[in-house]
Amino acid sequence: MEEVIRTVNLTKQYGNKVIVDRVSISVKKGEIYGFLGLNGAGKTTTIRALLGMSKPSSGEVYLFGQRWANGNPDLSRRVGYMVEVPYAYPNFTVRENLNLMARLRGLRVPRAVDDMMEQLKLTPYANSKAKDLSLGNAQKLGLAKALIHKPDVLILDEPTNALDPAGIVEIREMLKALASQQGVTVFISSHILEEISKMASRIGIIHKGVLLEELTAKDFETIRRKQLMIGTKDVRKAQAIFSDAGYAVHPSAHNCLALPDDHAVKNPEHIARLLADHEVPLTMLKIEEENLEHYFLKVIGVKEGKRNETLVDGLQH
Amino acid sequence: MRPLLTAYSIEVYKLRRSFVLWGTLAFILFVITLFLGQPDWTSFFERTAFLYASVFGLLGFGLLTSWTFGREYADRTLKDLLVLPISRGKIAIAKYAAVIFWCLVMMLISFAYALVLGFATGLPGFSFAIVQHYLFLILIIGSLHLLLSAPLALLACISRGYLVPIGFAFTTLMLALALGPTAIGTYLPWSVPAMHLKENGVAFFPLAGISYILVFLIGLAGFIGTIKWLQNREQR
Numbered sequence: 001m002e003e004v005i006r007t008v009n010l011t012k013q014y015g016n017k018v019i020v021d022r023v024s025i026s027v028k029k030g031e032i033y034g035f036l037g038l039n040g041a042g043k044t045t046t047i048r049a050l051l052g053m054s055k056p057s058s059g060e061v062y063l064f065g066q067r068w069a070n071g072n073p074d075l076s077r078r079v080g081y082m083v084e085v086p087y088a089y090p091n092f093t094v095r096e097n098l099n100l101m102a103r104l105r106g107l108r109v110p111r112a113v114d115d116m117m118e119q120l121k122l123t124p125y126a127n128s129k130a131k132d133l134s135l136g137n138a139q140k141l142g143l144a145k146a147l148i149h150k151p152d153v154l155i156l157d158e159p160t161n162a163l164d165p166a167g168i169v170e171i172r173e174m175l176k177a178l179a180s181q182q183g184v185t186v187f188i189s190s191h192i193l194e195e196i197s198k199m200a201s202r203i204g205i206i207h208k209g210v211l212l213e214e215l216t217a218k219d220f221e222t223i224r225r226k227q228l229m230i231g232t233k234d235v236r237k238a239q240a241i242f243s244d245a246g247y248a249v250h251p252s253a254h255n256c257l258a259l260p261d262d263h264a265v266k267n268p269e270h271i272a273r274l275l276a277d278h279e280v281p282l283t284m285l286k287i288e289e290e291n292l293e294h295y296f297l298k299v300i301g302v303k304e305g306k307r308n309e310t311l312v313d314g315l316q317h
Numbered sequence: 318m319r320p321l322l323t324a325y326s327i328e329v330y331k332l333r334r335s336f337v338l339w340g341t342l343a344f345i346l347f348v349i350t351l352f353l354g355q356p357d358w359t360s361f362f363e364r365t366a367f368l369y370a371s372v373f374g375l376l377g378f379g380l381l382t383s384w385t386f387g388r389e390y391a392d393r394t395l396k397d398l399l400v401l402p403i404s405r406g407k408i409a410i411a412k413y414a415a416v417i418f419w420c421l422v423m424m425l426i427s428f429a430y431a432l433v434l435g436f437a438t439g440l441p442g443f444s445f446a447i448v449q450h451y452l453f454l455i456l457i458i459g460s461l462h463l464l465l466s467a468p469l470a471l472l473a474c475i476s477r478g479y480l481v482p483i484g485f486a487f488t489t490l491m492l493a494l495a496l497g498p499t500a501i502g503t504y505l506p507w508s509v510p511a512m513h514l515k516e517n518g519v520a521f522f523p524l525a526g527i528s529y530i531l532v533f534l535i536g537l538a539g540f541i542g543t544i545k546w547l548q549n550r551e552q553r
Contacts (some may be wrong), residue, residue, distance in 0.1 A: 081400050106402075
């Protein structure tokens, strides 16, 4: 399959500080590549190099097999881009902002603009000034500017930051549809890890400028730990029952018990029956998968402990 | 060529929709109105031309240039321009051309306004020769100011906004007013437009060829510097 984005030992340093350290990425046509990292990990610097806004200190960037250099209009035409907080001319309406972009891209106005507003449900806001838009709609306007010329590759830097849950789902579905139906390659950076896991076909984890790991969504499914969570009115008795039955069991938050045993995870009905036989009322039974945050923190080497749990709890809620 | 023309027409449109352009023009027209008490057409035009040679030129044109380049940083829209399939050099040229266009329009509108105002109040001593002379003079002074505005574009890019170049424009106005009527004025590019006007009357410190060359060099350095800055700099 065609390789759309490729970096070879991409390195960027300012003075002695290495921001991106020999990052080699390959993204194929139609893939949604999730680029994960904490703030300051080097995501935006990598993206700026991908867009030709920043010259690598060493290493190379290729788009569609061509070495990317500043001012290559043929490549620029095939790339759409949106930053974390997209900005537009504040005193221009949504339509005017899109008109400007469409004209600069050599597109037909107003057709391209109308289509784009329709697609992103921005038509009701066509005559609203950009400065009056909600953060979510401003984000959509940014996305509309990035998509208006129907790019082959879409590079998004933290695009779901300002969106409400409904907006996030909408954008996610749209990106998935663009990738699967139109073969658009999407490179998306984020620190909202659950979000990335729901749409990315491949995930790269960057930390302190180094690409630590790349894995496919399938890899992640198989790697991540699963455990059976049990809620009961008599935790002590239940714990004793499970221990007697030979299950590894440990108490969890909110008066719950966690059974990491593979047999328990695959056969939750046995566990329910076991408690019923001993007349212990069951209040909750669910399989909990290790979330991406947990996995991510494990990969970047944050030690298990209070700080980690607090961070993970914070991310989960 | 077509991308350049498109970028130019968009920059013209962006300025047309800006308060800065119309606010500056309204201010110019207001000040011209204040000169109505002059005894004849010659002194009325002389006053108007002097305003162009000082405040209107250095501040008005400076404001427009600073805004055109600085707003992209202030509105954080520069990145949108940089990822377009149009070279950064062409974007800088388009912006500068739009500034030239609107400064020219401002000059013509304010000159026409002065004419209408003069006729409406029945100023004595009208002749086509006077109109032609002062229109030509104002256009030359305007051209000098357009050259002097080029470094402001570079300053807007370096400082990532319009406040620093506007501050610089104020400083140059002060310098031109303070040092213009001295021997240093000959070598101070920002006082050249006002002195060029005086050359047509009584010149205490006549301009030398080097004065115009300095203005040209300042303009060229500002223009090329802006293009190079946008082309070569890492854009954050």
